[in-house]
Amino acid sequence: MSLLKKLFSKKEKEQAITSYQDFWDWFLLHEKTFHKVVASGDSNRLSKEFFDVIGPKLDQIKKGVFYLSGMLNDTTADLILTPDGNLKNFYLVEELVAASPKLPNWKFQAFKPNFGFNDSGIEMYNYKFSIENMYFYAENDQEYPDEISITIVHNDLSEENKSEIINGCYIFLDNYLGELKFATLIDVVHFKRKEEATQELVSLDKLDSFLTWREKEFVEKYEGLRRDTENDNYGSFETTLKNGSPFMAIMNTDLLNWDAKASHPWILRLKIPYDGAENNGFPNKDVYQLLNDFEDELMLSLKDEQGYLNIGRETGDNLREVYFACKDYKKPCKVTDQIIENYKGKLEVDYEMYKDKYWKYFNNYIQ
Incomplete structure (x- = not known):
């Protein structure tokens, strides 16, 4: 019997988690034990007997999923499964929780929720962060009218404690608004002392409704707007970097002059390093073809008529960077992860997803 137990234990230990279903099937085998650990209220047990156990399993699907319980x-x-603000993993926690089993003694949530706080707030660095000592007002930039830009005012902010107060404000807002809303609705956040405020201060408990209203306006303005890039013109740009390496960019110049950029506010930026030591920082013929194949495969899944616009690419100094402007952030991240997996061992690809309604990075390419 003990031999069988060892054999089955070894089999379970080595079982690979390659899908959401695999993870939840494994979780179901241990959920009663996990429930007892959580119910114990012992933080040490929670860390060692729950988080340290599920963490490696989640990492087998993709690294960067965190948890609260x-x-x-x-x-x-x-x-609670959370990407901790990393947009690249937002789709993952949503899909993972959507695939979770219905269990009478468990609740599974994607993203840190709105914790409310009422008047209590949080304390960090010996400072309090709450709706009682924090305010906001909206910034209106005529050049970027669709940006949701706010200024946060904290009663105790000073030059000496600026770093601590700003960090505390970010953590408070993340928990007060909820992770999803905080990460996706606000474009720009400024911080000022009370005496520096240029507008009337608004109670922070009005922030949620303000963001909801601005987002509703934005969606109504651009909903369904798409752009056909098939006949667009492209420009070639060449320069020399500070280190002496040549640099070349190919950009869709018609697209960069489009007056509805904000309809595709999410920028997908891919970074693909290569060895260009023998070619003045540029890829050789074989690598060049591989880079193009990767980009072509992306474009087959991220099509302009569906809301994904290939802005262009930059090449030089042992790095290829490719840029897409997207109507949303979830599908591009999922597609990119899948294609990166297809090129594993051939290309080392990293990427970031960020919000920039006016594509400001590309201003230097606008003619």
Whole structure:
């Protein structure tokens, strides 16, 4: 019997988690044990007997999924899966939770929720962060009218404690608004002392409704707007970098002069390093073809008529960078992850997803 137990334990230990279903099937085998750990209220047990156990399993799907857990009531354990603000993993936690089983004693959530706080707030660095000592007002930039830009005012902000107060404000807002809303709705955040404020201060408890209203306006303005790039003109740009390396860019110049950029506010930026030591920082013929194949495969899944616009590419100094402007951030990240997997061992690809309604990075290419 002990031999069989060892064999089955080894088999379970080596079982690969390659899908959402694999993870939840594995979770179901241990959920009663996990529930007891969470219900114990012991933070050390929670860390060692729950988080340290599920973490490596989640990493097998993709690294960068974090977790929070506690009891919602006497019988229901709560497991929150969070990308911790990393847009590249937002689709992952949503899909993972959507695939979760229905269990009577568990609640599974994607993203850190709105914790409310009421008047209590949080304390960090010996400072309090709450709706009682924090305010905001909206910034209106005529050059960038669609940007949701706000200024946060904290009663205790000074030059001496600027770093601590700003960090505390970010953490408070993340929890006050909820991770999803905080990460996706606000474009620009400024911080000022009370005496520096240039507008009337608004109570922070109005921020949620303000953001909802601005986002509704934005969606109504651009919803369904698409652009056909088939007949667009492209420009070639060449220069020499500070280190002496030649640099070349190919950009869709018609697209960069489009007056509805904000309809595609999410920028997908791919970074693909290569060895160009023997070619003055540029890829050789074989690598060049591989880079183009990768980009072509992306474009087959991220089509302009669906809301994904290939802005252009930059090449030089042992690096190829490719840029897409996107109507949303979830599908491009999922597609990119899948294609990166296809090129594993051939290309080392990294990427970032960020919000820039006016594509400001590309201003130097506008003629």
